[in-house]
Amino acid sequence: MSLFELKGLRFGYSRGEEVLKGVDLSLRRGAKTVVIGPNGSGKTTLLLHLNGVLRPTRGAVYFKGRQISYDRRSLRELRSAVGFLFQDPDVQVFAGTVFEDVSFGPMNLGLPGPEVERRVQRALSSLGIEELADRPLHFLSFGQKKLVALAGVLAMEPEVLVLDEPTANLDPAHVEVLLEKVEELRSAGCEVIMSTHDVDLAYSWADEVVIFCEGRAMASGDPEAVFSSEELLRAGSLRRPILLECWTALRERGLADGPPPRDVLSFRRRLGL
């Protein structure tokens, strides 16, 4: 059974043109899925449907085999199960202090105070930002705010984490912290779906890549297969990941063989460097 299934999904913002133009897509359980595509292709709009924040004008979204309903109770259940990290943390964090902001989601779940406090502490310490707990949000850097926004989602202990361009505008140190945490969550059984336009990240991280362009899912599959297709890359305004490009060039000159490595460490090891 798929984690999410989208059938004939169409959506347009009020008085605007259609953003999603009939999306048919199945997202596997247990797979690290990346939705990749150029700016303005509709990735964020697509992902917002997974959390029930946006309601399709036509078509349907299925979560674990059940069609999403948009009544209050069903949405509450869905949003408790599917956490969403927005691209811009300033959109997501709004309370006076970090501690208060992270407690917002668990409080909305109706949990008792001690349990909320335990979850907030755990979320903050798991991201190594417990010392920020009492800081007002406007004194934080972009990277810190991003981690606070993630902590706010983690404190709700979702089954699925949807990350909208999580590495955009982040410095390498914060990217590393964020991706490490995502890996930990994956090991603990949390499903992760991410959107990005970073082809190198998608290639090295994902099990499954969905190329999204002009409101449609153009192709999905194994990163190597997807990124090896010149036609798909051109249609999606993407480029080939650097590791794949280098490996292909080395293979053409007889300096390497076998399937291309997915990360720098394996690349070096395979070349005996």
Place this chain on the structure above:
Amino acid sequence: MRGLHPGVKAVWSLAMLAAVFAGGPVVQGVVLSVVLLQLLLLSGLSAVTFLGLLAPVLLFGLLGALVVRFSSGVGWWGALSLLARVSSASAVFAFLAANTPFVHLLWLMGRLGVPDLLVEVFELVYRYLFLLSQTVDAVKLAQDSRLGFSSFSCSLRSLSFAVGAMLRKVFLSLREASMALESRNFDGRFAFLTRADFRAEPLLVAALMLPALGCLFLALLLPQG
């Protein structure tokens, strides 16, 4: 001082304000001196920073006192009395503001029974004022980098563009923020868990409250008029 229970600081402020309004210029002068001394000894904030915070209020107070002196029959002593009252009362508020995180004040308001709706509005305004100020700075910088303020007419045109841009941004931000709230199960009420692990060291409380009570006593001895 910032971690001190906000209730203690609120009681201190009320006592000081009562002294300011009950006492004459001498008491007001004493209050101002006490506030400055407590600031230097207890809060660790520099006098320069504090006076910088007070400067606009003092300037308005001075102008007001001069206007009152020359436009009505009040003498120099009356104008000085007005200035002393404005300065000392403002110093009390500035001390409270400089030593109390805003979220502690919100917590206190909640505890004092201020309606949730008002506290939530204050909380949102507090957060979004900073965002608005960041956006204004960014728009201004973007315009300035393209000679948007190179002449008077350019400045006027840039200002009108900035207002339009800000309105658009406010509407977009509103939509995004409401989606972000919904994604975390927002049900119409801003529910937070606020940490209330304030300190109330007896020595600090005594050092703050005893001089305040002294000022209040002095005001009863030397009442206004």
